[in-house]
Amino acid sequence: MNPQPQRPANRFRTAPPQQPRPRASNVSTAQPFRSGYTSVRNASRWEQLRRYVREQPILGIIYQLCVRVFLWVFFVSLGYVIALKYVPVWVTPLIVSRWMDTVGTNEPGHVYKKWHSYDDISKEMALAVVSSEDQAFPTHWGFDFDEIRDALKEKRKRTRGASTISQQVAKNVFLWNGRSYIRKGLEVYFTALIELIWGKKRILEVYLNVAETGPMTFGVEAASQRYYNHPSSTLSRNEAARIAAVLPNPIQFSISNPSNYIQRRTRQISQQMRYLGGQKYIRNL
Structure with missing residues (x-):
C-alpha cells in the first residue's frame, strides 16, 4: 500500500496573525500650539507672578512704587552711613x-x-x-x-x-x-x-x-x-x-x-x- 503523499504546508494559514491596523484618528498626534498656554505652563512661579502683575494695572503701579521706595531708602541710608563715618x-x-x-515731669531734662x-x-x-x-x-x-x-x-x-x-x-x-x-x-x-x-x-x-x-x-x-x-x-x-x-x-x-x-x-x-x-x-x- 502506497503511502499517501504529504500535503504541502499552507504557509498562508500558518503565518502569524497580523496585528489589527490601528484606526485612523481624526486628531493629529502633534499637539497644536495654543498661545500663552505652553509658555505659562513652563514658566517659573516668579515669571507667572510678574506676568500677573503686568496684567493688573493697579498691581503694576504698586510694584513700581515699592521698587522706588526701596531704592530711595537704600541710597538715603547709604549716604547717611557714609556721612557718619566722618561726622x-x-x-x-x-x-x-x-x-x-x-518732658512734663520733675526729672531734669x-x-x-x-x-x-x-x-x-x-x-x-x-x-x-x-x-x-x-x-x-x-x-x-x-x-x-x-x-x-x-x-x-x-x-x-x-x-x-x-x-x-x-x-x-x-x-x-x-x-x-x-x-x-x-x-x-x-x-x-x-x-x-x-x-x-x-x-x-x-x-x-x-x-x-x-x-x-x-x-x-x-x-x-x-x-x-x-x-x-x-x-x-x-x-x-x-x-x-x-x-x-x-x-x-x-x-x-x-x-x-x-x-x-x-x-x-x-x-x-x-x-x-x-x-x-x-x-x-x-x-x-
Whole structure:
C-alpha cells in the first residue's frame, strides 16, 4: 500500500496573525500650539507672578512704587552711613527718647554728652568695653555666631543678649527702641553697612561716644567728667572697668554708688583685660 503523499504546508494559514491596523484618528498626534498656554505652563512661579502683575494695572503701579521706595531708602541710608563715618554723632534716637521721657515731669531734662575722638579716649576704656561686651570684636564681621548659637541653646525664660558692639552701635544710632522682626532685620542691614564702610576703629569710637552710661548721660567722656571729675583720656583701668560694668543697664546700676554686683563685675572685667593681654589686644583695629 502506497503511502499517501504529504500535503504541502499552507504557509498562508500558518503565518502569524497580523496585528489589527490601528484606526485612523481624526486628531493629529502633534499637539497644536495654543498661545500663552505652553509658555505659562513652563514658566517659573516668579515669571507667572510678574506676568500677573503686568496684567493688573493697579498691581503694576504698586510694584513700581515699592521698587522706588526701596531704592530711595537704600541710597538715603547709604549716604547717611557714609556721612557718619566722618561726622560726629551728636544725636541718636535713644537720646531723643530719654529726653522726651522727662518732658512734663520733675526729672531734669539736661543731657550730659560730649564727643571725643578715639585718640583722645583712654585705651583702657576701649579695652574695657571690648572685654565686657564683645571679646571677638577685633575679628568678627559684625556678628558673633558662636555667641548667638550658645544663647539659643540656653534654657532661660528670657534669652540672654548676644549682640556685638557693632550691632549695638547700629541699634543706638539708626533705630528706635523696641522689639520686632522689622527692627531686627534693619539692625542686621545697618550692622553690615557700618562694618563694611566704617571699620572697627570708627565703630568703637562711636560706641564710646553714644553708649548710655547713666541717667541722661551718654558717652564715656560725659561719664568720666560727671562721676570722676576728670577727662576720659586719664581713666584708670579700674575706673574704665566700672563704667563698662554698668553698660548693660545704666539706669539701674550706678557708677558713683556701685552695688556689690557692680564691684564684683568690675573686678571680673579688670581680670579679663589682663587675660586678653592689655591694650595691645585692640592696637590693630
